[in-house]
Amino acid sequence: MCPTTTHPTETSTRLPDASAPRxxxxxxxxxxxxxxxxxxxxxxxxxxxxxxxxxxxxxxxxxxxxxxxxxxxxxxxxxxxxxxxxxxxxxxxxxxxxxxxxxxxxxxxxxxxxxxxxxxxxxxxxxxxxxxxxxxxxxxxxxxxxxxxxxxxxxxxxxxxxxxxxxxxxxxxxxxxxxxxxxxxxxxxxVPDAPAIEPAETWPGLTDMMRLQKMLWAAERPVVILGGSRWNAKAVASVVRFAERFDLPVAASFRRQMLFPADHPCYAGDVGLGINPELVARLKAADLVIVAGGRLGEVPSQGYSLYGIPDPGVPLVHVHADPEELGRVYQPTLAINASSGAFAAALEGVQPPNVIPWAGWREAARADYLGWSEQPPANPGPVQMATLVHWLRALPPETVVCNGAGNFATWVHRFHRFRAFGSQLAPTSGSMGYGFPAAIAAKRSRPGTPVVAVCGDGDFLMTGQELATAVQHDIPVVAVIVDNGMYGTIRMHQEREFPTRVYATTLTNPDFAAYARAFGAFGSTVERDEDFVPALDAALASGRPAIVHVKLDPEAITPVTTLTKLREASLAKRSVG
The missing domain is CATH 3.40.50.970 (Thiamin diphosphate (ThDP)-binding fold, Pyr/PP domains)
Incomplete structure (x- = not known):
């Protein structure tokens, strides 16, 4: 749904008349x-x-x-x-x-x-x-x-x-x-029509915010983790001001990176799959953790290993719009029942201490993040995934980058800079096939904004027939298909557990550029780093739905892992055992 307040030119020819039922x-x-x-x-x-x-x-x-x-x-x-x-x-x-x-x-x-x-x-x-x-x-x-x-x-x-x-x-x-x-x-x-509804906002109590301020004043190593929903650009701006006033490191939960600008000096990285080990250590060393909006589910909690259950072992402030989520897994020191936007607005009244006792804590977190996201390891083959993702940063900040599920997404989360609210669409549920349909919806809703879906080969073909939808409705979305000829995530686990028995994870794929042209879309193929930018520019300039088919070496699995390393490590472990 795209409300009329967002698109004032889109109005209906028949408006309900609640005063005269017919x-x-x-x-x-x-x-x-x-x-x-x-x-x-x-x-x-x-x-x-x-x-x-x-x-x-x-x-x-x-x-x-x-x-x-x-x-x-x-x-x-x-x-x-x-x-x-x-x-x-x-x-x-x-x-x-x-x-x-x-x-x-x-x-x-x-x-x-x-x-x-x-x-x-x-x-x-x-x-x-x-x-x-x-x-x-x-x-x-x-x-x-x-x-x-x-x-x-x-x-x-x-x-x-x-x-x-x-x-x-x-x-x-x-x-x-x-x-x-x-x-x-x-x-x-x-029957008469019902009036338009606006969702009720749950506001934090003044006592809750005073307790939060006292806990911050007593802290020496505080961190903030943003997640969940019910955010908007205004709320994100309020949290940014809060982080600046308190000099706080702020992390984004799994696939919620659009909740804090990655180019801001308070941003410390994302708490998701393939997390920066330095960020894990910092989260464990914190003496105050503020989780706002999110549930701290399996992925951001690193398999529920980050903190203790039910006692997290650290002062925890949990802010959530649903009271049933408060204390569902972790028992917080301070539970604040508030929607994300209302809590963000209330942060304006929380005052920092005269002297920040955690001087250098935020700077160190930022340095860790930059080291993690600016020094990409090389992967096998002529196409370097980190370089490809770095080039996506040249797109305007409002560009919507979408992805589904697969190891290819790890590169996007680690090396891309999400700088604006509403610039990320990705499933925290880990559903394959999501990125391309999401991109179509985003481009239909925001026709003047660039939209790029980064997809895996197996991921794309789960919903790739929606290219026909994009062509039929003239929705010029761009899909970058990273093709390594396998279900990469499953192969990674298979190589670790059964290194000499690869089975049922290899894919035979079409020529995706030709696939695009068959639908009447734009298609191009990338086999070297230097081919990517011209191909992406041509796709964006085509004014049509487009596929950029990137052929990736099958050994390139994640930013820190190749299949060869997994295989060798697994065989060595088994031989010792």
Missing amino acids: PRTGAHILVDALIGQGVTRAFGVPGESYLDVLDALADTDVDFVVCRQESGAAMMAEACGKLTGRPGICFVTRGPGATNASAGIHIAQQDSTPMILFVGQIGRSMRGREAFQEVDYRAAFGPIAKWAVEIDEAARIPEIVARAFRVATQGRPGPVVIALPEDMLSEIAT
Whole structure:
């Protein structure tokens, strides 16, 4: 979803009139409800189970992006929700359409992203018979969605849609799944529209902020870790000012690097996969840890090894919009129930001590980060991944860089500089196939902003058919496909555990540049470092969807590891054992 406040030129031709209810079909009531909540864009794959909705949308200016597979559509909606803070909207048909979309629902749940998935459903009179493509969506999506519901009466659509927007955006944001029985959509009802909702902000108490100030004054080695959702550019600016006033090192949680500018002297790096060992040591040496917005889940906690459970063993301040997340794993010294934006605003009133007792602590953290991200190790082959990522830094700060899952992403997180809020789209859930659909959603939402998806070969082909979506809708997004002919992450683990038994991890790939041209997109191939910048520039200048096919040596796995090293180390360990 892209709200009208973000895109004032995108308005609907039919506006709901709450003062004069009139008879409407369920489908028209639904579309009016969405427009009333500021929806201007939706993603989906058409299906006969919700043809009435498509017919109702045809009378509006809502931008319906027709996708080629439901997982890609759901990922696009999730990415839109991540960028805007308002629910991304996706429509899919029943049965296989809904189950295909479950990948996007899982991302939205683990990434705390507001999203609403509408699923066409069988007619109400057929339920319970295992009718054609019948699924109980409450049961199917209940464990991976924040709320799953089926609308039984057209008259209840405004009520349930308004509630869905609140559920998706308030507290810890997440996905809502709404099933739409086919006959309900054609049912006539006379019902007023619900007013537009704004998610409630949870503000920290004055006592909480005073305690935080006292804890900071007593600290000698404090650190801040930013994560989670419900941030915006204003909130990030408030945290930057807070860090400057207190001279604090600030780290970003896994794939939340856009929450603090990487070129700022207070930035200390990201707490994710392939973390800087110096940052791990600093986090363990800290005598005050402030976790704002995030959950400190498995990846940022380094497999729950960073701090003790349930007693973290260090004074911990945990700030989160959902009270159920406070103390769920780690018992904090100070639990602050507040949304990220409200907490950031309240930081303006927290005052630093007259003399900062941790002089040099922030500078050392910054030096560690620069040493980690500016001195790339060489990888095997004529294409150097760190050099490639360094060249991405030349793009404007607002450029949105997207990625899915795979070892290739480690290079992006370590060597790229995310300098602006909204410049990163990546799944903390670790879902493959995310980067390219996310890039399509970002470019559709921000047509004047450069958008680049960095994808692995196996990663891209999970949703690569969405190139047809980009071509059809003239969305000039650029995908940089890093092709090493394997599922690299799985191969890395396989080489470590079974060094002489490579099995089921090798890939036979197409010529991705030719693949792009077959769709009517721009395609080029890179086999040497010096070819990359001209290829990327040509792709961006083409004005078309584009693929830059980068051929990487299979031995280049991560910035610190090659397959040869893994294999030799594993064999040596086994021989000793």
